[in-house]
Amino acid sequence: MGVDRREFLKIAGYATLFGLGGKAAIDILAPGELEASMEGIPLTQGKRWSMVLDMRKCLKQQEAGKDGCKECIIACHREHNVPDWGNPMHAIKWIWQDKYEHVFPDTPNQFIDEGVRHKPFILMCNHCFNPPCVRVCPTQATFKRDDGIVSMDMHRCIGCRFCMAACPYGSRSFNWGDPRKAPKELNPDYPTNPAYPERSMGVVEKCNFCVELVAKGEFPACVQACDKIKVNALNFGDLDAPESNVRKLLREHYTIRRKPALGTEPNLFYII
Amino acid sequence: MYDGGKIIIGLIIGIGLFLSPFFYNAGKAAKAPDPQLTEKAKEAQVCVGTKEYMRESHFSLLDEWRHTAVRDGERYYTAYNGKKYYKSLQVTCMDCHSNKTKFCDQCHNYLDVDPYCWDCHIVPEEKK
Amino acid sequence: MLERAIKGTHGYWGWLIFLLALMGLGLGCYLYQFFEGLKITGMSRDVSWGLYIGQLTYFVGVAASGVMVVLPCYLHDYKAFGRITILGEFLAVASIIMCLLFVFVDLGNPTRIMNVILYPSPNSILFWDMIVLNVYLMLNIVIGWNVLAAERKGVHYKQWIKVLIYISIPWAFSIHTVTAFLYAGIPGRHYWLTAIMAARFLSSAFCAGPALLILLCLIVRRVTTFDPGKEQIRTLAGIVTYAMIFNVFFFLLELFTAFYSQIPGHMHPIVFLFQGLQGHGNLVPWMWTAAVFAILSLVLLIVPATRRNEGTLTVACIILIIATWIDKGLGLIVGGFTPTPFHTVTDYWPTTPEMLITIGIWATGFFVLTILYKITISVKEEVAA
Numbered sequence: 016m017g018v019d020r021r022e023f024l025k026i027a028g029y030a031t032l033f034g035l036g037g038k039a040a041i042d043i044l045a046p047g048e049l050e051a052s053m054e055g056i057p058l059t060q061g062k063r064w065s066m067v068l069d070m071r072k073c074l075k076q077q078e079a080g081k082d083g084c085k086e087c088i089i090a091c092h093r094e095h096n097v098p099d100w101g102n103p104m105h106a107i108k109w110i111w112q113d114k115y116e117h118v119f120p121d122t123p124n125q126f127i128d129e130g131v132r133h134k135p136f137i138l139m140c141n142h143c144f145n146p147p148c149v150r151v152c153p154t155q156a157t158f159k160r161d162d163g164i165v166s167m168d169m170h171r172c173i174g175c176r177f178c179m180a181a182c183p184y185g186s187r188s189f190n191w192g193d194p195r196k197a198p199k200e201l202n203p204d205y206p207t208n209p210a211y212p213e214r215s216m217g218v219v220e221k222c223n224f225c226v227e228l229v230a231k232g233e234f235p236a237c238v239q240a241c242d243k244i245k246v247n248a249l250n251f252g253d254l255d256a257p258e259s260n261v262r263k264l265l266r267e268h269y270t271i272r273r274k275p276a277l278g279t280e281p282n283l284f285y286i287i
Numbered sequence: 288m289y290d291g292g293k294i295i296i297g298l299i300i301g302i303g304l305f306l307s308p309f310f311y312n313a314g315k316a317a318k319a320p321d322p323q324l325t326e327k328a329k330e331a332q333v334c335v336g337t338k339e340y341m342r343e344s345h346f347s348l349l350d351e352w353r354h355t356a357v358r359d360g361e362r363y364y365t366a367y368n369g370k371k372y373y374k375s376l377q378v379t380c381m382d383c384h385s386n387k388t389k390f391c392d393q394c395h396n397y398l399d400v401d402p403y404c405w406d407c408h409i410v411p412e413e414k415k
Numbered sequence: 416m417l418e419r420a421i422k423g424t425h426g427y428w429g430w431l432i433f434l435l436a437l438m439g440l441g442l443g444c445y446l447y448q449f450f451e452g453l454k455i456t457g458m459s460r461d462v463s464w465g466l467y468i469g470q471l472t473y474f475v476g477v478a479a480s481g482v483m484v485v486l487p488c489y490l491h492d493y494k495a496f497g498r499i500t501i502l503g504e505f506l507a508v509a510s511i512i513m514c515l516l517f518v519f520v521d522l523g524n525p526t527r528i529m530n531v532i533l534y535p536s537p538n539s540i541l542f543w544d545m546i547v548l549n550v551y552l553m554l555n556i557v558i559g560w561n562v563l564a565a566e567r568k569g570v571h572y573k574q575w576i577k578v579l580i581y582i583s584i585p586w587a588f589s590i591h592t593v594t595a596f597l598y599a600g601i602p603g604r605h606y607w608l609t610a611i612m613a614a615r616f617l618s619s620a621f622c623a624g625p626a627l628l629i630l631l632c633l634i635v636r637r638v639t640t641f642d643p644g645k646e647q648i649r650t651l652a653g654i655v656t657y658a659m660i661f662n663v664f665f666f667l668l669e670l671f672t673a674f675y676s677q678i679p680g681h682m683h684p685i686v687f688l689f690q691g692l693q694g695h696g697n698l699v700p701w702m703w704t705a706a707v708f709a710i711l712s713l714v715l716l717i718v719p720a721t722r723r724n725e726g727t728l729t730v731a732c733i734i735l736i737i738a739t740w741i742d743k744g745l746g747l748i749v750g751g752f753t754p755t756p757f758h759t760v761t762d763y764w765p766t767t768p769e770m771l772i773t774i775g776i777w778a779t780g781f782f783v784l785t786i787l788y789k790i791t792i793s794v795k796e797e798v799a800a
Contacts, residue, residue, distance in 0.1 A: 104459030104761065117757035121680075147602055153541040154530040160360055168357050169407065173530050174453075174523020177541055179463040183603025185756040189463060189523060191454035206409055210378050215406035216452045217523025230362045277602040 058232045062255035063163035064142065064224055065282035066238075067264045072248035073241075074134055083135065087249060088112070090240035093207040094225070096214075098197035107188040109222040110139040110237050121274060131287060137249075139237070140165060140186040140222035141273060141281030148178035148187065157219070163254070163282060164224045174217040183277050187221045190214050224251075254282060320397050323389035331383055335366045346402070349376055377408040385411040416564065419793035420786045426638070427789065434782040441775010444768040445520055453523060456769040461761035462752040466745070466773050467521040473623070473744040474510040474517070474780070475594045476616060478551065480624020481507035482587030483654050489580050495650065499632065499643050501566075501791050504559035506628060507587075509784035511552040516776045540596045547590045554583045559787070567794045591616045598751060606684035606750040609672075615665045616743075622658035623739040625651045626732040631788070633729060641792045641799070652728055656716040659735060663709055666742075684750040687760065695760040698749060701741050708738035 077083040091097070091110045100106060112135040116123065119136075142165045148157050149165060156171040157178055179187045193216040197205065206213050211227065214220055225235035233239070234251050241249045252261035261284075264270075270284040328334075334341050336348060352374040355361040364372045373379050384390045387410050395402065423431075448455050458465045484503035488496035519525055536542050558579050565572035595613035602608065609615075629651050632643035673681035686692055688702045715721045715731035722728055749763050765773070 104461070105454055106460060108460075113757060117759060120756075120758035150538050151540065151601070153536050153539040153545070154527075154534045155536050156530075158358065162360070166357070170353055170357070171527070171530055171534065172524060173527045175518075175521070175541060176463045176523070177539070177597075179460070180604065180751070181601050183756055185461070188460055190452070191458070191460075192452040209409055209411075210375075212377060212407040213409060215403065215524075219523075226360065227362075230360060274603065279602065 058229055058234070061162045061229070061253040063144070063253060063282065064229070065163070065252065065254040065261050065284065066139075066224075066235075067250040067252075067261045067268075067270065067284045067286060068137055069248045069250065069264075069268075069286045070131075070134075070136060071286060072246050073137060074130075076244070076246045076248065077135060083112075084244075084246070085112070086240040086244055087137065087237035090236045091222070094211060094228075094236040095223075096194070096206040096208055096211055098194040098205055099201040100192070100197050101201050105191040107190070107194075107220065108138075108186075109188075109220075110137065112136065113138055119271070119273060121276070122271075136285070138184070138186070139283070140224070141184055141279065141283045142222075142224055144280035144282060145278060147181040147183070147277075147279060151177045151181040153177065157221075160226070162229075164226055164229075165221075166223050166226055167218075167220055169212075169214060169218050169220065172218040174219065176219060178219055183274055183279065184281075187219050189219050190216050192216060317397065320393035322391075322394060323386060325383060325386050325390075327385070328383040333366075333368060333370070334383075335364060335370075335372050335379075337367060340367075349380075349404070352376070376404060381408075381411050386413055387411070388413060416560075416567065416790050416794060419790045422793075423789060427785075431782065431785060434778045434785070437778035438775050438782065441772050441778065444771040444775065447768055448520070448772065449525070453521075455766060457763050457765045459761055459763065461755040461759075462749060462763035464521070464748050464752070465763055466748075466765040466769055467517045469744040469748045470773060470776070471514050471517040471521075472594055472616075472747060473740055474513045475548070475591055476620030476739075476743065477624045477627060478507040478510035478514065478548075478555075479587045479591040479617070479620045480628070481555065482584055483621050483625050483658075484628070484651070485580065485587075486584050487650070489577075490584065493650070495644065495646050499628070499647050501559050501563055502631065502635070502643065502788065503628060504555045504562075505787035505791060506624070506631065506784065507555045508552060508559065508787060509780045511548055511555070512783055513776050513780035514548055515552075516779060517773075520772055520776065540593060540600065544590075544593050544597060547586065547593050551583070551586050551590050554579055554586060558583060559791075563791055563794055566798060569798070588617065591620050598747075603756060604751045605680040606747075606753075609669060611665055611668060615662065615669075618658050618661035618665055619739045619743055620658075622655045622662055623736055623743075625655045625658070626735045629655065629732050630729065630736075631784075633725065635788065635792060639792045639796065641795045648725070648728075649723065652716065652722050655732070655735065656713075656722065659709070659713055659716060662739070663713060683754050683758075687753045688746050688750050692754060693760045695753075695762050697762055697764055698746060702746055705738040705741035705746065708734040709742075712738060 073084070088110050092099075095109060097107050097109055115127075115131045115134050115136055118138055142163060144163065146157075146159055146165045149159050152158075153175060154171050154173055156168045156173070157165065158168070159165050174189065176189055179189060194205075194214050199205075225233070225237075228235060234242070235249075238249045238251045241247060250260050250264055252259040254261055256262065264286065265284060268286045270286050272281045272284055275281070336344075341348070352364065353376075356374040362374050364374045366372060381387070387405075456465060456467075481503040484496045484500050487493035488500050519528065522528060531542060531545055558576060561576045562572045565576075592613040595616040598604070598607035599609060599612035629648055632648055632651075636642050670685065673685055683692060687695070688698055689706075690696065691699050712731045712735035715727050716735075721731065752761075752763070754760050
């Protein structure tokens with residue numbers, strides 16, 4: 016290959032920036048071309064998708080704006096038709112922010128560095144290598160794909176919520192009510208993405224690492240949003256490829272993961 | 288036979304109730320509806336399957352699509368004529384067949400089936 | 416034999432109609448939940464199981480405890496229990512029916528429940544729980560019914576029933592062990608992640624279940640001419656006493672590990688339950704009630720005079736059932752979800768519809784129990800006459 020993996024990822028990413036990705040890209044291709052183009056994009060061939068979150072860049076951006084930065088959250092929740100219930104008890108969260116102390120509760124230190132104390136960190140599903148939610152699901156409605164993404168089959172979920180008890184990261188949300196009945200004043204544009212389904216009442220959902228975008232050779236929506244404002248704090252790549260962007264970042268930086276002692280092997284890494 | 292009369296009356300009432308739907312609907316057989324094609328669908332001329340196959344088995348195809356797309360990550364479908372399609376009810380099927388009431392609902396109502404596809408999948412806005 | 420269920424006194428019919436009214440109320444609330452979603456309950460994304468799953472856990476225990484009359488009777492040839500084994504088995508039947516209903520009402524998509532069978536997942540404990548509970552239900556229906564039918568005809572039950580009885584004994588232990596495994600294998604929920612969970616479950620089941628059976632025996636003696644027997648009740652009281660001692664002892668073991676190790680994760684749920692955490696402590700009065708009742712019941716059970724006196728024994732059984740119910744039907748679930756994965760606390764308290772659905776299911780269980788007991792006792796009265 017003339018171009019290495021990282022370059023490919025960049026190209027794929029830029030392609031989406033210029034609006035070539037997604038359905039548009041597919042629509043302009045003639046039959047047959049589509050298949051050929053898919054083969055060329057390594058995004059569809061990952062073995063262990065992961066994300067390295069550079070919190071230094073992220074926090075810097077959050078502090079630059081008056082109201083912080085929520086680009087990744089807005090982009091994700093728009094892409095996936097995530098409604099706002101206005102009630103934290105029933106909140107649906109794919110990607111969200113919480114205080115450092117809440118994100119890493121096992122590393123409390125009353126004298127901790129002011130650079131992270133109470134700082135809003137980005138959270139999402141860890142897409143664990145050894146996911147307890149998959150282990151406990153009685154219908155295989157949640158399952159681990161060959162590319163490492165922990166995915167949900169909403170058609171099959173019976174809503175027993177065993178996975179929510181099993182997830183030590185609070186990454187799973189249940190549809191306590193019908194999302195179409197979520198307060199209209201909080202969701203004026205809902206559904207925000209006509210190309211993505213909504214959910215029925217009584218199923219569990221979570222971040223899916225944008226399987227629907229990755230399949231088209233695009234980066235996840237949160238990554239695209241972060242790159243769009245040139246912060247580039249979210250790095251999506253294949254942990255299985257030694258020369259991938261994420262492996263390079265992990266080689267060069269000290270990173271931490273949430274609750275590593277539980278043996279779930281999160282595929283999300285934080286650069287502090 | 289104890290209470291023979293009561294039993295016979297009970298039987299008659301029971302059988303009557305059992306048959307009542309037949310009497311109620313007798314002579315009212317509705318004509319099977321004809322699914323309407325949109326201009327876009329007419330223009331395309333071909334679907335992901337033959338007309339006969341789609342009429343009889345579209346639900347099996349959709350079930351296979353959702354299974355392979357969601358679970359196996361195989362998001363493209365090669366049709367009988369070699370064309371490739373993105374497996375998506377909402378994005379691919381409904382792009383042509385954007386007239387859900389005339390294309391889907393008529394038959395579903397006629398056959399009294401109530402697929403839960405639309406609990407999640409968004410119905411395109413229909414032009415009146 | 417079923418026809419015996421439709422011949423009863425005014426009191427019997429009044430009781431059934433009362434239960435039917437509660438069931439109707441519960442059903443109405445369930446329909447409301449079915450159409451509006453589980454948002455009508457007190458559960459949340461942080462405390463995602465509540466009263467329903469707590470009741471499932473508690474009544475699996477009551478069901479398993481049927482073995483406490485079956486085992487002495489058939490393995491130790493303790494003949495006296497022959498009089499009441501059917502009462503124990505039918506209590507198990509009613510309890511399992513409640514358990515299955517509690518799982519059902521807790522589901523977000525109850526119409527898809529068959530997916531558990533369509534896509535069998537041996538890696539999920541819930542899959543095994545479904546199997547062991549349903550098999551145990553079948554075992555107890557078949558055994559209880561056939562033994563009773565044989566008793567009515569004055570003959571010995573068939574040999575294959577004996578085989579089923581022997582299977583049912585370890586099976587009873589299995590249902591509560593598997594239920595404990597629902598909790599005890601989950602990483603990150605410290606209150607549940609304990610190897611002693613199954614042992615705690617069994618000990619609390621084997622005191623709470625027989626305590627309920629004692630109360631039922633006393634009621635049966637009062638409202639019918641059938642006397643389950645003084646000796647039988649006395650032996651049951653002994654079983655309750657030993658099991659409750661183990662139950663309290665196992666809980667103290669948990670306290671030692673949590674507080675001597677000083678590991679925050681182990682201490683926090685217990686602190687939340689008994690003292691409150693981060694300003695949240697709505698279960699504190701309940702947990703202390705449970706603690707006081709547990710100790711009081713132990714005193715009444717251990718002192719021979721109060722254990723043998725049926726008046727004080729009744730009190731002991733009632734407060735023991737309350738104590739174990741709070742511990743297992745309420746504290747266990749909420750404690751497991753507290754603190755949240757973010758070390759925050761989200762309050763949980765069941766809503767009125769949630770409680771009415773729960774009461775409706777209890778009423779269903781007691782309805783089934785009443786009818787089964789009515790049939791049993793009518794047969795026993797007929798044989799005695």
